[in-house]
Amino acid sequence: MELYFCGSIRGGRDDASLYAELIEELSTHGTVLTEHVGTAEPEEDLADGEIHDRDVEWLRAADAVVAEVTTPSLGVGYELGRAVAAGTPTLALYRPTGEHELSAMIRGAGDIEVVEYTEIAVAADAMADFLS
């Protein structure tokens, strides 16, 4: 199974280590195409057009999409919009930290499964359920 993980990059890296934990968990279920989202220096030496086109190609190839949506991010939102438009099964994991309410466009999207969590074990169970 090919899996696409979405997390904030330029929108803010506060949750980068959490993304790494979720990606590690996710990789027990299949190949995570976007492993770099959890690394310390995710940007690589690519032009923005190359990043976009590679990521859209991976999105097209993916059997499922899992997004961490606690930090507002244009890139994560864009990926979710493209995934929904393509009909790819999509899970959004949200930590209610009190800082940002989750976007109505994400929580209200009938084609996105939204799960709230605070402990990583809950997110891990949600990913396992979603992918089974």
Add this chain to the structure above:
Amino acid sequence: MELYFCGSIRGGRDDASLYAELIEELSTHGTVLTEHVGTAEPEEDLADGEIHDRDVEWLRAADAVVAEVTTPSLGVGYELGRAVAAGTPTLALYRPTGEHELSAMIRGAGDIEVVEYTEIAVAADAMADFLS
């Protein structure tokens, strides 16, 4: 001409008055379907699913999409992803404030025209050029 304006709502309202100015400018070119994005209390009394479905319906109806992308926002990203997937002409207006670099998924999207500005007159000219 029916126009869809995107601005951050739950991602942060720092630019709300700027959105109002852009919407006023945009409304000289056609009907802005999403005028509420510039008002003080944009959320209305709708469930998230109703907001999502109404906005996606408006996106489908729109002849063009204009987004202000300085504040990272899942909703704005989602709308841009849906607009690109639908083939709707899309303009993204970005103020380089130094706080957040613009997402590679937005700046690198060949189907999104990105214009940087600091003065509203520059954004107004960009909208006029884009819509003509």
